[in-house]
Amino acid sequence: MKKNIAIIMGGYSSEHHISIKSGNVVHKYLDTNKYNAYRIIITKENWYYLDNTDERHTLDKSDFSITIDGKKILFDCVFNAIHGTPGEDGLMQAYFELLGIPQTSCNHYEAALTFNKRDLLSALKPYGIPSATSFFVNKGQTIDENAIVEKVGLPCFVKANRAGSSYGVSKVHKKEDLNQAIANAFKEDHQIIIESFLDGTEVSVGVITYNKKVTVLPATEIISENDFFDFEAKYMGKSQEITPARISEKQEKNVRQLAEFIYTTLGLKGYTRSEFIFIGDVPHLLEINTTPGLTEESLLPQQAKTAGISLESLFDSAIVEALR
Known part of the structure; x- marks a missing residue:
């Protein structure tokens, strides 16, 4: 039936x-x-x-x-x-x-945790997961531009704490542009996170449960034509998405191990897609998406295709695992 x-x-x-x-x-x-x-x-x-x-x-x-x-x-x-x-x-x-x-998708606590960038990074800090230096600001607080720049440096990224698809994200090169970027982020969330700029190769790594096993998909290398991987780069063709990523064997091994460690340590299930930037051979975590894009052009389906998993099989597996 x-x-x-x-x-x-x-x-x-x-x-x-x-x-x-x-x-x-x-x-x-x-x-x-x-x-x-x-x-x-x-x-x-x-x-x-x-x-x-x-x-x-x-x-x-x-x-x-x-x-x-x-x-x-x-x-x-x-x-x-x-x-x-x-x-x-x-x-x-x-x-x-x-x-x-x-x-x-994953259970309610894990979803809430991963959606909150600040809480996610704080929860993973005891495990030694590398990430950017960060500064937290809530709406209504006094904005101390000097303190922000002193901690995270310039350029830096201003992000809405709980938003996706690069909504509420700005790359700031000058201290006098911080307030406008912060106001932009507050349109999406009343909490924001300001992070240091990591200058390295950006990759996205899908991790799924497939045929009863945690499966790490091939990494995608992100090359934006814009200043960073913003909405236009993601959805309007202003980027190259190369799967599998052009990274060394050591980098690939490191990011695959880290992505799987995060998935299992946090008790995630279903689909996830984690974003990293390499500093040398060390992947630094940016964020985790637990309901990533699922169009034919989206990163997770691209990675599944490279791994030999069709969209029919990818979607079927999610239901099979949920019913299991």
């Missing part, structure tokens, strides 16, 4: 439209012989099922069900394709945990 799969997409953040693209790709490639796939759109105003004629059907939040032609449909599993809140920060995960519905 075919399983009913809810593919949740959209969300409340600036990444809403990117999530819709990811969710539609999952819907396209799920095996229709095994699954009845339903596109569930999550917005602040409404949660609804969008059928193949683009008609909307209201979703019952009390048990996460839909009713079509008088028939109530419950879901065997939820495929999480929401980037940002509430799908990547633990809110949806906690909701499904309370309802007892399996879902494909």
